[in-house]
Amino acid sequence: MAVERVLVPLSDTVTVRQTVGYAVRSGLESADSLECHLVIALPYDDDVPEGQRLRDDAEAFLTRAENWVEEDVEDADVTIETAVLGADEYLFGPRDYAEIFRTYVDDHDIDRIVLDPEYHPGVTAPMLQPLERELDSVGVAYDEAPVERPARHGRLxxxxxxxxxxxxxxxxxxxxxxxxxxxxxxxxxxxxxxxxxxxxxxxxxxxxxxxxxxxxSPLRAVRFVCYVPYLLWEIVKANLAVSAVILRPSMPIQPSLTRVNTRVRSGLPLLALANSITLTPGTLTVRANDQQLIVHTLIPSARDDLFDGGLERAIRFVFYGRDSAAIASPRERDDAEIVGGDEL
Structure with a gap:
């Protein structure tokens, strides 16, 4: 007997109910029985207070979604599996979500993913198009649910x-x-x-x-005030390092381009990180896309500082709190590489 295994990532949207219904109907049309996997991916782990609250909300939402499937199946042969993903790591963007979905697909032999067109995981903004691109890049088959979206009226x-x-x-x-x-x-x-x-x-x-x-927010403002002296100190250190290299007769500069996959979300946090890197002498942010930065570094010590992720850790502290600053550095995560320059 043919079994269709479908993964449905859930978030609290106006079209999520339609998406679950479509996943059930389409799965039963193509197979004798359906194995429906309902999952919610969270941006924070359980050690963060907000992460624990989101996990509790996610488990309650999964119970609702499970009831929806039971309403739609009638007498069909359907098995329901639920899971909360991201409990042991931080998820900061579409690349992270695509990777965690790919792992789940491989572990459970999933045939396809059914995506809600309004899908927005955790507390992030809607990001279907970037997620689609990342799912393509990791080789995961997906199907966007054909849902009817209500008209949107912008608030004056x-x-x-x-x-x-x-x-x-x-x-x-x-x-x-x-x-x-x-x-x-x-x-x-x-x-x-x-x-x-x-x-x-x-x-x-x-x-x-x-x-x-x-x-x-007041707490974020306080963290930003703490960040400013750190940034100024990094600027002073970088100035001294670049000056020492320039004043040496041999001028041992090693210009190179470096790609860094950051662990900050796109938008204001990524903008703050990119500009902080540019303000630090010896480094210049050339391009920022999703969570990825292309940075030009002038001297080896500037590149090492970038790999060690001091500024990235400080930006995470400002926007996400002290716990998120404990994430491994780009060097430890193997998330930084030289893509051009003298070091190649």
Missing amino acids: QSRTESFDRLFALFCISYGFFLVLGDPTYWFDLVTGAAVAGIVSISLAHVTFSVPLNRVL
Whole structure:
């Protein structure tokens, strides 16, 4: 008797119920019996307080999804398996989710994955297209469920919210300008205010894709304040290292391009990491895509610092908390490689 094994990654969307129904119907049409695997992939492990809360919510949601399958099967031969994935690691982007799904597919001999078009794992934004690309790259067959999506009506932005975005971006830009300049010099104060005003007016409407109370939470603000002295110290160290190399008659520079698969999510965390690397002399971020950075390094010590992941660990601390800073470095994860330059 033919058995169809289907994996359905779940998230709390308006189309998840339709996706589960499609997975059941399509599976029974192509085989005599169905083995339906319902899984939820979480971005944090159980050691993080938020991870434990998400796990509890995930198990309750899996129970609901299991009931949906039972409603759809009637007298058909269907076996239901449920699982919570990511309990022992951090998942930061589509590549991580594709890898964990591939592992599950291999371990359970899954025939195909049925994807919800609105799928967004954990607490991240919808990312179906990047996930599709990563599933293709790891050789996993998938099928997007043909669902009916409700019409979306964008919420009108109030004057208060617009001002909040404008003011928040002005404060961030002005503060960053003064950190790099001289906050006691009148010229820096005036030019900084002018630059921050131009930046906030130009970019406020495209900044902060998540609510401001999440971006500017008090705890995150405190962690950012702790991060600024660390970044300045890294800039000073890199300046001294580059200066020492330049002042030597032999000028032992070794320019190279390095690819780093970071463990920060795309968006503001990746932007912060990419700019922090660029601010550090001896390194320049050339390209940032999903979780991947292409960085030009001038000297070996700059490349070693990049491989050791100090800035990446600090950015994780700012955005995700102290526990996430304990993740292994790019060197330990084998997530960094030289892709061009003198070292090849």
